[in-house]
Amino acid sequence: MTALSADLGFLLSRTSGLVVRASNAALAAEGLRVRQYSVLVLACDSTAGMSQRELAQQLGLDPSQVVALVDELADAGLVERRPDPADRRTRLVVATSAGRRTRQAAEARVAEAAVEPLRSLTEEEHGTLRRLLGRVVADAGSPADARAR
Amino acid sequence: MTALSADLGFLLSRTSGLVVRASNAALAAEGLRVRQYSVLVLACDSTAGMSQRELAQQLGLDPSQVVALVDELADAGLVERRPDPADRRTRLVVATSAGRRTRQAAEARVAEAAVEPLRSLTEEEHGTLRRLLGRVVADAGSPADARAR
Numbered sequence: 001m002t003a004l005s006a007d008l009g010f011l012l013s014r015t016s017g018l019v020v021r022a023s024n025a026a027l028a029a030e031g032l033r034v035r036q037y038s039v040l041v042l043a044c045d046s047t048a049g050m051s052q053r054e055l056a057q058q059l060g061l062d063p064s065q066v067v068a069l070v071d072e073l074a075d076a077g078l079v080e081r082r083p084d085p086a087d088r089r090t091r092l093v094v095a096t097s098a099g100r101r102t103r104q105a106a107e108a109r110v111a112e113a114a115v116e117p118l119r120s121l122t123e124e125e126h127g128t129l130r131r132l133l134g135r136v137v138a139d140a141g142s143p144a145d146a147r148a149r
Numbered sequence: 150m151t152a153l154s155a156d157l158g159f160l161l162s163r164t165s166g167l168v169v170r171a172s173n174a175a176l177a178a179e180g181l182r183v184r185q186y187s188v189l190v191l192a193c194d195s196t197a198g199m200s201q202r203e204l205a206q207q208l209g210l211d212p213s214q215v216v217a218l219v220d221e222l223a224d225a226g227l228v229e230r231r232p233d234p235a236d237r238r239t240r241l242v243v244a245t246s247a248g249r250r251t252r253q254a255a256e257a258r259v260a261e262a263a264v265e266p267l268r269s270l271t272e273e274e275h276g277t278l279r280r281l282l283g284r285v286v287a288d289a290g291s292p293a294d295a296r297a298r
Contacts, residue, residue: 003256004190004207008275009168009183009263011282016165017209018289019158034158041153058153060166107152114158120288125281126157132274133160139269140167 018117026113030106031076035059037106039069040095043079044103049092051084057141078102167266175262179255180225184208186255188218189244192228193252198241200233206290227251 004010023034032040038059042050050058056066070093073079078099084090095103118126153159172183181189187208191199199207205215219242222228227248233239244252267275 003194004187005283005286006279007190007259008267008279008282009165009172009259010187011279011286012161012165012168013183014209014286014289015282016158016161018285019161023158034162038153038159041156045152060163110156110158117289118157118285120284121281128277129281130155130157130160132270132278133157133164134154135269136167136267137154137160137163140163140266 015117019114022113022117023110026109027106029109030102032102032106034110035061035065036069036073037103037110039066039093040073040078040099040103040106043073043093044095044100049082049084049094051090051092053090055093060140073099164266168263171262171266172259175258176255178258179251181251181255183259184210184214185218185222186252186259188215188242189222189227189248189252189255192222192242193244193249198231198233198243200239200241202239204242209289222248 020034023037027033027037030037039055042055042058052063052066052070055061055070056063059066061069070079070081073093074081077096079093079095081091082094084092121129169183172186176182176186179186188204191204191207201212201215201219204210204219205212208215210218219228219230222242223230226245228242228244230240231243233241270278
């Protein structure tokens with residue numbers, strides 16, 4: 001064991017890498033990678049669709065990265081861009097019916113993919129991780145953080 | 150909140166992204182990025198130095214990525230490659246004294262950098278995260294996993 005094994009940043013990125021790698025392998029069957037999948041889920045779950053700016057904020061990505069991901073999903077017929085009725089200058093990313101079907105199949109694969117890399121944790125510990133990390137992620141999207149940037 | 154907020158893979162990669170971004174910003178003062186820093190720590194902490202293969206395994210990176218990182222650290226005078234006395238075909242990555250000084254300064258910066266993105270967790274919860282993720286990472290390096298690959 002080295003100092004890295006006490007370094008939370010290292011542990012987070014190493015664990016994340018293990019799960020992302022497994023998820024990408026599992027998602028290949030749906031023609032997706034993890035980041036595309038995350039955009040698809042957000043597009044499916046927002047009633048009216050989501051702007052690229054909001055997608056970038058929720059995913060912690062640069063807007064240019066989100067544009068590329070949305071382009072890929074649109075080329076695959078899984079999402080489309082529609083003008084926002086509330087603001088014609090903004091376009092919303094909306095899932096197509098094919099996108100909704102793909103998301104459903106992909107969701108099961110992603111859940112299954114995380115099992116193997118996280119096999120040394122109990123179900124309860126999965127819940128603990130979800131709770132702690134969920135708080136960090138929710139906090140990152142909070143106004144206090146936006147102010148700090 | 151969307152389905153992503155229950156997706157451990159998403160939560161891990163989002164949290165990891167927050168900490169890596171903060172750490173990269175903090176390490177810039179030492180001329181380092183997180184992955185170079187991790188290589189430097191491993192090189193400093195192994196008495197005899199560490200082979201690039203072992204570095205790749207511990208960091209979960211491709212050997213080619215590790216070669217590039219070691220090249221960068223060697224160019225900066227922070228590590229050097231020395232023949233392994235036990236096997237002349239292998240070269241070990243060893244920290245220089247400049248590397249050890251840089252590591253010490255960088256370590257304080259990295260620890261400090263993680264505070265802000267993880268501010269919504271208590272000290273005890275930091276410990277819980279460290280313990281759970283440490284188990285996942287240790288397990289990933291175990292022979293069972295090597296067999297499964």
